[in-house]
Amino acid sequence: MKRAFIVYMLFALFFCKAQNYTETEILDQLDLAFNGKPSKYFPQKKSKEIHYNFFLDLEHGYFMTAGNRIHLYGDGEQWAIVFEKNGYQNRATRAEIELNYIGNCINYSIEKYSEINYISNTNYIVLIDSNEFERIENKGGSGLETFEHIGEQIKEIKIRNQFVPFNNNYRDYEKVGITIENFDKDRKLIGFGDLIRYYNEVNPTLLYASEDEIKMHIPKKLKKIITIDKFNYNRTILPSKQDTYKMIAKVLVSRNSFYWNPTLPFNNHWSHWESGNL
Known part of the structure; x- marks a missing residue:
């Protein structure tokens, strides 16, 4: 009886921790980024500030996509999705990694200028400079x-x-x-x-961001659950309506990579998308 009570309490503690964020919240945040709308987790907007909330884009006209991955992090209180892609930026004449952060614990990047500040969920790492x-x-x-x-x-x-x-x-x-x-x-x-x-x-691996680079804008101690390098990508349907992101939300809430079990064909390889053509 005592053992059963202990097991029940452990389960209850785990369950309560898991409820600090839900699949619905995660999908809502993905939908906002998909539509380019900042979430409630962005800092309060001040005058002379512009906020950008970017989503993974494999068909960007100014970015000739090469590789891409999705990193999932979470514990009982915090969660983060980091979209990673690399390629050639033809307007800046450089090869770079682009990291897009979505979650409830993001340290958003700030670019300060004399007239205006830009706050975004994106970080860039130069691979080959101009x-x-x-x-x-x-x-x-x-x-x-x-x-x-x-x-x-x-x-x-x-x-x-x-x-x-x-x-x-x-x-x-x-x-x-x-x-x-x-x-x-x-x-x-x-x-x-x-x-x-x-x-x-x-x-x-020559083009991948390191773990330290990926975690530049999320808590250092936040545990990685899984890195996904093959997935189904669709830029025309809200994430909340796609199996890919529903599974991602389930993995984050459960903190168990077991729930990543895709059935749709993988199409995130650069050969499926036209990019860098402008």
Whole structure:
């Protein structure tokens, strides 16, 4: 009898903790980000402030998507979803990681300017900066395309603080599904976006955010439940109406990855989406 009472009390404590946030609340917060509307967890808006609440976007016209993942964190009091994607940002001429944070414990990023402040749920991590792309860009001596294409003589490329060997054999890119523009019958240069997609196929960890980077805007002690790298993505239907996010909400509330059991086809790979085309 005593043992049964202890088991009951433990269950009750766990159940009560789990009720500090619900599946409905999580789905509501996802819907707000999906529609670009800040949630109640954003700081109170002041004058000369603009608030942005972003959702994972695999078809962004200015961002040539390569890899993407979803990270789930939670305990009895707090929860967080972190969307991660990497690729080539063609308006800024840099390769970067974009992290979008949704949850009840987000330390929102703030960009302060003299006239206005921007508060958002997004953080960017540069993989290859504009100076490095300028260094490796084809200078025109070969008679081939120059804009956003890598010179034939380049042997290595600096990603973050390390130099990585550069493979300029376009056939290896085509083997993993990357279409290389044909500027010359027998010679093809690798585009900036092609490079990031190739690394995503052959060495994806090179492009991943570290755990410390992912947790820059959530509590350091918040426990990771699961990282999801294959899922069904649909940018036309509210998250609250999609099985993908219903399962995510269930995983967060239960804090059990067992509930991630997708049945819809995975389509989050870059090859399913048109991006970086503007």
